[in-house]
Amino acid sequence: MESALVLPEGNALLAQSSSPLWTALARALTLQDYNTRVVLAGTLILGLACGLLGVYMLLRRRALIGDAISHAALPGVVLAFLLSGDLGAEKSLGWLLLGASISGGIGGATVLALKQWAGVRDDAALGIVLSVFFGAGVALLKIAQHLPGANPAGLEGFIYGKASLITLADVRYIAWTTVVVLVVTVLFEKELRLLCFDAQLARCQGWPVGLLDGLLLAMVVVVTMVGLQAVGLILIIALLIVPAAAARFWTDRMGRMLWISAGLGGLACSIGTLLSASVEKVPSGAAIVLTACTFFGVSFAMGPKRGVVWRWWQRVKQRLAFDEQHFLRALFELLEASNTVPAHLHDLHHVAPIALPAVAAQRHWSAVRTRWLARRLEQRGLIVLQPGDEVRLTPRGMIAAARAVRNHRLLEIYLLDRAQAPVSDVDREADFLEHGLQPEHLAELSGEIATGDRPDIPPSPHELPARDEDN
Amino acid sequence: MSTSSSEATPANSSRPAALSVRDLTIAYHRKPVLWNVSLEVPRGALAGLIGPNGAGKSTLLKAVVDMVPRISGEIRILGRPYRAVRRQVAYVPQRESVDWDFPATVLDVVLMGTYGELGWFQRVRQEHRRRALEALRKMEIEHLAHRQISQLSGGQQQRTFLARALVQQADVYLMDEPFAAVDASTEAAIVRLLMELRSQGKTIIVVHHDLQTAAEYFDFVILLNLRLIAAGPTKEVFTRENLQKTYGGKLTLLDEIGEAMRRGEQGG
Numbered sequence: 001m002e003s004a005l006v007l008p009e010g011n012a013l014l015a016q017s018s019s020p021l022w023t024a025l026a027r028a029l030t031l032q033d034y035n036t037r038v039v040l041a042g043t044l045i046l047g048l049a050c051g052l053l054g055v056y057m058l059l060r061r062r063a064l065i066g067d068a069i070s071h072a073a074l075p076g077v078v079l080a081f082l083l084s085g086d087l088g089a090e091k092s093l094g095w096l097l098l099g100a101s102i103s104g105g106i107g108g109a110t111v112l113a114l115k116q117w118a119g120v121r122d123d124a125a126l127g128i129v130l131s132v133f134f135g136a137g138v139a140l141l142k143i144a145q146h147l148p149g150a151n152p153a154g155l156e157g158f159i160y161g162k163a164s165l166i167t168l169a170d171v172r173y174i175a176w177t178t179v180v181v182l183v184v185t186v187l188f189e190k191e192l193r194l195l196c197f198d199a200q201l202a203r204c205q206g207w208p209v210g211l212l213d214g215l216l217l218a219m220v221v222v223v224t225m226v227g228l229q230a231v232g233l234i235l236i237i238a239l240l241i242v243p244a245a246a247a248r249f250w251t252d253r254m255g256r257m258l259w260i261s262a263g264l265g266g267l268a269c270s271i272g273t274l275l276s277a278s279v280e281k282v283p284s285g286a287a288i289v290l291t292a293c294t295f296f297g298v299s300f301a302m303g304p305k306r307g308v309v310w311r312w313w314q315r316v317k318q319r320l321a322f323d324e325q326h327f328l329r330a331l332f333e334l335l336e337a338s339n340t341v342p343a344h345l346h347d348l349h350h351v352a353p354i355a356l357p358a359v360a361a362q363r364h365w366s367a368v369r370t371r372w373l374a375r376r377l378e379q380r381g382l383i384v385l386q387p388g389d390e391v392r393l394t395p396r397g398m399i400a401a402a403r404a405v406r407n408h409r410l411l412e413i414y415l416l417d418r419a420q421a422p423v424s425d426v427d428r429e430a431d432f433l434e435h436g437l438q439p440e441h442l443a444e445l446s447g448e449i450a451t452g453d454r455p456d457i458p459p460s461p462h463e464l465p466a467r468d469e470d471n
Numbered sequence: 472m473s474t475s476s477s478e479a480t481p482a483n484s485s486r487p488a489a490l491s492v493r494d495l496t497i498a499y500h501r502k503p504v505l506w507n508v509s510l511e512v513p514r515g516a517l518a519g520l521i522g523p524n525g526a527g528k529s530t531l532l533k534a535v536v537d538m539v540p541r542i543s544g545e546i547r548i549l550g551r552p553y554r555a556v557r558r559q560v561a562y563v564p565q566r567e568s569v570d571w572d573f574p575a576t577v578l579d580v581v582l583m584g585t586y587g588e589l590g591w592f593q594r595v596r597q598e599h600r601r602r603a604l605e606a607l608r609k610m611e612i613e614h615l616a617h618r619q620i621s622q623l624s625g626g627q628q629q630r631t632f633l634a635r636a637l638v639q640q641a642d643v644y645l646m647d648e649p650f651a652a653v654d655a656s657t658e659a660a661i662v663r664l665l666m667e668l669r670s671q672g673k674t675i676i677v678v679h680h681d682l683q684t685a686a687e688y689f690d691f692v693i694l695l696n697l698r699l700i701a702a703g704p705t706k707e708v709f710t711r712e713n714l715q716k717t718y719g720g721k722l723t724l725l726d727e728i729g730e731a732m733r734r735g736e737q738g739g
Contacts, residue, residue, distance in 0.1 A: 059573065119500065187592055194583050198569045201635075204536045204562050205587035206554070252619040254574045 036277050039163050042171040043230045043269035043288065047239065049178040049223050051265025052185050054244035055258050056216055059196035064126050065111055067237040070224045071130045072107020073100035074137025074233060077158050078144055093170060100225045107133050108217055161232030161285025163273050174226045181219055185258060193254055232285035238292060239265060246296040249303025268292035327373050328382065328401035329408060330362040331393055348395035356389045402458040407434045487550025489514045489643055489674035490535065495544030497534055504530050510693060510702040512676060517669045519679045519689035523718050526696040528678045532645045536562045548643055558587055561641035565648050566628045571620050577631050578616040581606055584638035606637040611660055626657030633664060644668060644675040662688060685709065
């Protein structure tokens with residue numbers, strides 16, 4: 001990211017483009033303006049801090065408290081503006097942020113107090129604080145706007161965000177805040193993890209839960225305040241939630257989630273800033289949030305394990321695996337029907353061939369589907385396709401087929417005997433359940449059902465390899 | 472560690488009880504949920520804490536680990552207040568008390584049991600990892616160490632929680648409904664664990680619902696229904712009469728008084 005800041009100024013090719021939008025984008029991307037560079041640096045590190053903090057707030061189930069805090073900041077901003085007596089065009093940011101922090105902090109504390117002492121539920125407490133404080137802020141803002149000689153134009157930037165107003169001094173505020181958040185994240189990694197997962201255990205072990213929560217809340221207040229200008233108080237909550245929620249789709253580990261979220265936050269802020277710098281009239285807050293939401297959408301779709309595309313692909317793969325098992329079982333059952341199941345493991349090289357149409361009939365599959373599955377099984381070395389539309393189980397395939405049949409029948413007996421399932425349903429249920437069998441279930445099934453006197457259950461070919469779905 | 476491995480040592484009167492509760496009264500929003508409870512659990516007992524829903528069983532355990540404010544009463548663990556014996560006490564909350572979709576592995580969760588002995592900023596070390604795996608082995612879920620916790624069954628979740636308590640190597644174990652909605656093999660594994668802990672001289676107090684198995688599992692029984700009905704060795708206390716007192720009929724009077732106190736608070 002640092003290298004982007006030192007791109008050679010005035011890329012001739014880009015600057016000569018005709019479209020004004022393109023020119024503006026090119027100007028922004030090549031960071032020709034000093035201002036763009038400052039703004040970009042500010043929003044980027046702000047995004048980092050929000051991303052990190054958002055993970056804690058999300059996991060602690062306090063994500064929305066940031067919303068109450070940011071809305072509660074408005075009356076503080078306006079009051080500070082009125083009290084500072086600085087009615088000229090120049091704003092004194094320090095004062096405004098101080099006012100914002102105080103009223104934002106009061107707002108956050110009020111939410112917790114309403115919950116703790118007045119027995120008001122979370123959502124109600126948030127709603128009350130958010131609307132009351134924001135309402136007061138809007139009223140104060142109107143008063144400020146009608147004061148003679150006052151020029152509160154900059155104040156509206158706090159509501160919708162106006163990143164272009166960020167100055168080098170602001171960037172310093174943001175940078176220090178981010179450093180603090182980073183240090184806390186690294187130092188208190190263990191304590192915060194425990195707090196987020198199981199606050200009860202944390203309290204039992206003697207950790208100061210209230211203090212840790214207070215630390216998180218204080219960081220949210222500060223980050224929200226320094227972020228007000230760039231993103232605005234209405235939308236900053238999105239930066240605290242969306243990158244963290246998106247990061248969850250990419251990992252199952254909290255450590256990684258923190259860094260992914262920070263990265264997404266930083267990236268969303270930079271891209272959003274550049275977009276808003278090149279497209280007139282799109283406020284930076286909106287551009288940043290929309291970019292972050294795009295990231296969320298992509299994560300939601302593509303994230304491993306949790307993303308929809310991934311889950312869909314897993315279902316397809318699972319369906320295939322089911323079908324292959326069914327195919328093998330059908331072959332075994334057809335061998336049984338013709339009394340040609342090999343009696344010993346060393347006979348496995350002389351398994352009788354079976355016609356594909358017979359398999360299709362057994363499973364009620366179309367010829368195309370049957371042939372396609374046969375090819376897949378052949379690729380896996382479990383069967384051999386022979387001329388004349390026949391297949392033959394290889395030794396490995398024979399073992400796999402015997403295991404599939406064994407599992408299916410053990411389950412059927414279990415369902416009949418133990419679950420008192422109706423006979424008519426047993427085959428269908430076992431059909432489905434057998435694919436969920438784990439080694440531990442199998443061990444339990446074989447232990448529960450005496451198989452010695454059941455000739456219809458193929459003996460276990462050999463020990464199942466212990467498998468763990470994770471790997 | 473094993474200095475206290477005493478099975479048959481007669482109760483030494485100079486040694487304080489594992490748990491002693493005196494005149495404990497607890498209220499939520501001023502409505503009492505435990506009335507004036509006094510009891511003693513001797514060291515080495517495997518005690519069942521039994522009573523109907525809403526009898527205050529979980530509250531009693533939470534009070535022992537200082538998690539709920541009390542109106543009156545004193546609680547001593549091994550003769551000392553909880554603050555002084557934190558690391559000798561392992562509390563196993565109900566498993567619904569946490570979010571199992573949290574981004575962590577089974578090993579991560581079990582390691583949290585060791586955080587109590589680590590100071591600020593200290594990280595878990597190899598030794599803690601080794602102990603965590605050992606605890607997982609005891610619960611027979613070592614193969615799940617690196618599994619994401621959202622993929623666990625109810626029984627596996629419970630085993631994870633118990634492993635997290637085991638890793639603390641405590642002397643007193645407080646378990647809130649470990650048998651609730653677990654499969655048969657997990658129940659058997661928990662029973663084996665309880666027996667093993669008892670044979671090591673640990674004290675275990677278990678919130679339990681199933682009267683059928685209570686007499687079989689526990690050698691000490693605490694019967695609770697807002698107030699203490701009885702506490703003592705199973706043979707003496709787990710009687711038909713006591714059970715009727717515990718379960719038979721609501722304690723209407725206490726309920727009404729509690730309700731009145733709650734209203735009183737709202738009035739003023």
